[in-house]
Structures are given as structure tokens and as C-alpha cells.
Amino acid sequence: MKRYSNVVLFLAIALLFGISSGAWAATITWSNPTTYDDSTAIGASAQATLTTKIYYAATANGCATGTLFQSVLSGAISYSGTLPVTAKGSTTYYCATSTIPAEGQESLKSPAVSYTVPFVAPTAPVLLNIVK
Amino acid sequence: MKRAALILLLAVGCGGGSAPPLHDNAEVLRWAQPPMFADNTPLDIHRDVARWDIYCTYFPMPVDNDIVASVATPDNLAFDLALLRQYGIEPGPDGKLVFLRCVGIDNQQSDYSAPVEWRN
Numbered sequence: 032m033k034r035y036s037n038v039v040l041f042l043a044i045a046l047l048f049g050i051s052s053g054a055w056a057a058t059i060t061w062s063n064p065t066t067y068d069d070s071t072a073i074g075a076s077a078q079a080t081l082t083t084k085i086y087y088a089a090t091a092n093g094c095a096t097g098t099l100f101q102s103v104l105s106g107a108i109s110y111s112g113t114l115p116v117t118a119k120g121s122t123t124y125y126c127a128t129s130t131i132p133a134e135g136q137e138s139l140k141s142p143a144v145s146y147t148v149p150f151v152a153p154t155a156p157v158l159l160n161i162v163k
Numbered sequence: 164m165k166r167a168a169l170i171l172l173l174a175v176g177c178g179g180g181s182a183p184p185l186h187d188n189a190e191v192l193r194w195a196q197p198p199m200f201a202d203n204t205p206l207d208i209h210r211d212v213a214r215w216d217i218y219c220t221y222f223p224m225p226v227d228n229d230i231v232a233s234v235a236t237p238d239n240l241a242f243d244l245a246l247l248r249q250y251g252i253e254p255g256p257d258g259k260l261v262f263l264r265c266v267g268i269d270n271q272q273s274d275y276s277a278p279v280e281w282r283n
Contacts, residue, residue: 150269151271153197153267154199156265156273157277159193161280
């Protein structure tokens with residue numbers, strides 16, 4: 032069985048908004064592979080079924096054995112939703128694989144990309160009054 | 164330099180969110196916590212806030228050197244300005260403006276609050 036060439040994971044991570052403490056929403060985009068490892072083309076119909084699995088880890092090297100947090104189906108090339116990051120200032124690394132469900136074999140993981148949650152200042156407090 | 168007198172109050176009052184104990188001459192500055200970070204993520208004062216910085220000046224635009232006190236108990240939303248008088252910091256005959264900033268645990272500072280006037 033042929034394996035797909037690595038997914039080219041741009042993982043252009045665009046932070047949309049923080050949706051709750053410890054959970055951050057973002058859009059991750061990538062390009063799907065068009066060939067197998069042996070350079071033969073992946074047919075259009077097969078490409079339309081591609082599943083992209085997105086993994087994360089605390090280090091770039093750790094992504095090779097990272098934790099799966101999202102599977103994106105049907106050849107889609109983006110994910111918008113919650114990222115598994117924990118705190119402002121923390122960096123998380125992401126990588127992905129491609130699988131054609133009918134064939135079942137998962138590609139090697141893409142190179143990792145990182146996202147660091149920026150530090151952000153609080154909004155200003157509100158002074159109420161001085162009580163004597 | 165009276166203005167440089169920075170009072171670091173580690174425990175002004177006790178108990179979560181309670182006002183400091185009042186005495187006869189208390190002048191208690193009270194404030195409301197900011198609910199959000201600048202990116203609209205929720206702010207939890209117990210987890211995210213390091214301290215409150217209090218500024219006092221005659222002028223409507225405070226500067227960093229106008230800081231007169233820091234309240235290092237994030238859940239304390241009040242400060243007795245009368246404590247500053249022993250350091251020569253007082254409103255004087257014309258009154259002064261008091262401002263507040265919230266400082267996060269990563270030392271990110273909020274904008275200045277709108278002022279309140281401190282008068283004798």
C-alpha cells in the first residue's frame with residue numbers, strides 16, 4: 032500500500048479570540064498532499080476524502096509523538112476552533128498527517144509549527160469612589 | 164521625595180474582596196475589577212492579577228512616577244488613602260486625582276482607570 036507524501040502543513044495559525052480561560056480559538060490551515068510517496072498522483076476523488084489529523088506537543092520534537100486533538104474530514108484544508116493551549120505566554124507545537132480513509136495508511140507527520148499565546152494586558156479597572 | 168514613597172502593602176485588609184478595616188479617619192478608595200484582558204478573554208483576579216498600582220497626581224495625565232502605593236493582594240478591591248498621609252502624600256488644598264492600574268502576573272499593565280478626586 033502506498034503512503035502519501037507528507038501533508039504540507041502551513042498551519043497558519045490565526046488567533047481568532049480567546050473563548051474561555053485556558054482555551055483559545057484559532058484557525059489552522061494547510062495544503063493537502065497531491066501525491067503518494069512514490070510520486071504517483073492522488074486522484075481527485077481520493078483527495079476529497081482526505082482526513083487530516085492534527086497533533087500537538089509542548090516541544091517541536093515532541094510533535095512526532097504528539098497528542099491527537101482534532102481530525103478534519105473530507106479533504107478540508109482548515110480547522111477553526113479551540114486550541115489545546117493552557118496559558119498566556121505558553122507555546123504549543125502542531126503537526127499533522129493525512130489519511131485516505133479507504134486506504135487507511137497515515138502519512139508521516141508534517142514539520143511542526145508553533146503558536147505562542149501572547150501576553151495581553153488587563154483592561155483598566157474602574158475606580159468607584161473614595162468613602163470617608 | 165514624598166512622591167517616590169512607594170508603599171507596598173502586602174495585606175491591606177483581610178479576607179477575599181473585603182474592604183480594609185475602617186478607622187475614624189479612613190478614606191477608602193474602592194474599585195471594580197476589570198472583567199477582561201485587552202483581547203476580551205476573561206480575567207480571573209485570583210489567577211491573573213499580581214497587584215493594583217495606585218497613582219496620585221494633580222494632573223489629569225498620570226505618569227509612572229506618580230505611583231504612590233501597590234496593593235499586592237489581588238482580591239482586595241479597596242485601599243485606605245489615609246495611610247499615605249504619614250508619608251506626606253495628601254490631597255492638599257486643591258485636591259488630587261487618584262488613578263488605578265491593574266498589573267497582571269506577567270507584569271502587563273492595564274491602562275489607567277478614570278480618576279476620582281481625592282479631597283480633604
